[in-house]
Amino acid sequence: MESSTTGEDNFNVEGYNSNNIKKARLNSTLAALLEDPILADVPKKPSLSDVDTLISLELGSAMRISVLKLDGTSIDVAVLNIATVKDLKLAIKQKVNEMEQSKMGHRHISWKHVWGNFCLLYHNEKLHDDKAALQGFGIRNNSKVQFVPYVVSKNAGRHSKRRKHRFFHGLNKRA
Structure with missing residues (x-):
């Protein structure tokens, strides 16, 4: 036994x-x-969605978009042809986070801050509406989109945080 x-x-x-x-x-x-x-163009640790997007890119049902950053460099992202502005933002976020991970290890980027202070621009048209289709702006394969500073107009009715702080600070002194 x-x-x-x-x-x-x-x-x-x-x-x-x-x-x-x-x-x-x-x-x-x-x-x-x-x-x-x-x-x-395949990431070092590809997920299923990464591979699916790259296959769609080869089949012609996805597009590659170059995003010009403020420092003059650019990154390429791939999104489906039916993608919205939100899908493009998510692809940019994923690509930048992947690049930062490979270069510097764990680093946190506040994307709420990024999208609050910067927006994407294509042929002098700001891509504000997250639900809008990219093809509605004329974005096609190999298009170039750029980051630009986003300044809220005074007519929008929003105050900067600094003004809110001063406003509430003044109320506290009067009391």
């Missing part, structure tokens, strides 16, 4: 080792594929 249990233990250990060997081979093959220049 002891010999049969020893044989089963060896089988489990061998099975475990063969699984590790298979995983190591798969990881090395995947790493070699991702270093291929043809697959340069």
